[in-house]
Amino acid sequence: MPSSPDPALDETAAPAKAARPNGPLVLLAALVTVVLWASAFIGIRGAGPHYDPGALALLRMAVGTLALGVIALRRGIRVPARRQLPLVVVWGVGWFCVYNLALNAAERTLDAGTAAMVVNLAPLMVVVFSGLFLREGFPTPLIIGAPLAFLGVVLIGMTSHTDAGLDVTGLLLALLAAVMYAGCTLLQKHLLSAGADSTTLTFFGAAAGTIALLPWTWGVIQAVQTAPLDATLWVVYLGIFPTAVAFTTWAYVLQRSTAGQTSATTYVVPAIAILLSWLILGEVPTPLMLLGGALCLLGVLVTRMRWRRRVRE
Secondary structure (H helix, E strand, O other): OOOOOOHHHOOOOOHHHHOOOOOHHHHHHHHHHHHHHHHHHHHHHHHHHHOOHHHHHHHHHHHHHHHHHHHHHHHOOOOOOHHHHHHHHHHHHHHHHHHHHHHHHHHHHOOHHHHHHHHOOHHHHHHHHHHHHOOOOOOHHHHHHHHHHHHHHHHHHHHHOOOOOOOHHHHHHHHHHHHHHHHHHHHHHHHHHOOOOHHHHHHHHHHHHHHHOHHHHHHHHHHHHHOOHHHHHHHHHHHHHHHHHHHHHHHHHHHOOOHHHHHHHOOHHHHHHHHHHHHHHOOOOOHHHHHHHHHHHHHHHHHOHHHHHHHHO
């Protein structure tokens, strides 16, 4: 098998190199992922009123798949083994189609805080099931840090919770999004551990998700004709950055770390989303939101403590 032109990005590198998750490139990739995923909340808010959940998901994924295709071509496409292709399709449809539809629809009937609390059950699920089924174990820092970060999400959610009553359908959709998030993270980790190329895997999965979303094509055509230009540009942004770029960096981190540690890192997203909303939308956070954001950051910091001991050893 030909070697990668960049040893730091070599998917076939020796296990010793892959086991150094605290390297500068991995930390940078994790930072890019969480910042771009946090910015997606602002993008969805800008486009959501003018695109229904299906149309928003399809246009976002169509743009994202095109961008991922460019990235994959530049890196070199390495087709997964034939036996892996059905799992790649299942993963892509679950992550890029079902998850997007469920989350977009849930946020139409749930307030943002409640949706965030339910969806952010996913990293806790990943911590438990990766320990059980991927044999990653239950490191003490991860067991302490992940629930601590989730407590921060709960505090943020309490701030934005409305008194309009809890919509059961929206709650179930948010729970479905959480299950898709957790299950697809575990499946992606399995595929990467089996030797799948991270860039090619992400491109193929996104293409599968986009194809599954094609029934909403007419909705996209109508929305593009009636939506203001800035709303459409937000969808294009969602496709290029929180989708193509962020999922590429996510796969890079996931391949070089455990599923539990990688998913727990995403608890930084609510804290960054608060900051971006403050800077871009002028939404001043409450003291409880700031406390919740601080707990999110502290919890993620705790989950990374074991990584630092590995480096010293």
